[in-house]
Amino acid sequence: MKIILTKDVRSMGRAHETVEVADGHALNFLIPQQLAVLATPAAMRAAETRKTKAATDRQVQEQLIAQNLETLAEKRIVITKKANDKGHLYDAVGVPEILAAVQEQAHVVLPEDTIRIEHPFKEVGTHDVSVAHGEHFGKFTISIETEA
Structure with missing residues (x-):
């Protein structure tokens, strides 16, 4: 049939x-x-x-994804979270938080399955995030800072 x-x-x-x-x-x-x-x-x-x-x-x-990846490569995304004196976060930063910050700060909407991180970030500092969508690959930097 x-x-x-x-x-x-x-x-x-x-x-x-x-x-x-x-x-x-x-x-x-x-x-x-x-x-x-x-x-x-x-x-x-x-x-x-x-x-x-x-x-x-x-x-x-x-x-659109290719343009968004170029835009993201030039941006520095900042996420503020509560952390202890040693710089360990009380709550890890995962893909949903990264997507929300990217959308808010860079005005770029990415599908959730495009963000590639080995594990959620648990330390204050600068971290590289990979983005892969189809044939397009890119990287951008997020900076996790301590909440005042």
Whole structure:
């Protein structure tokens, strides 16, 4: 049976692709789970339109991410947290706090899965943060300071 995938399905294909699958698999799993629709001529035209639009959107998003990474490389993000006398933070700085600070200070919105840190930061000081999105990679610096 020929179907059009509405979402990415592992080992089968990506969204908006037309694939051939067993009738039972399509009728009992993919279509009821809204992972696919029957490949009628009208549905195929609509899928092609959505596929073209998705490719254009992806290209625009890639350009925006590249610009955002350039902007971030030039910025210094400052996060203030409570710390003891030795510079150990009472509360670690993780990805959500970094994203919030980037959005507030650099006016850049990044998806959560693009930030790469080995572990949450637990020390006052300067730390490097890696950003990876698709083919684009970048780094920026955050400075964790003691709250007054």
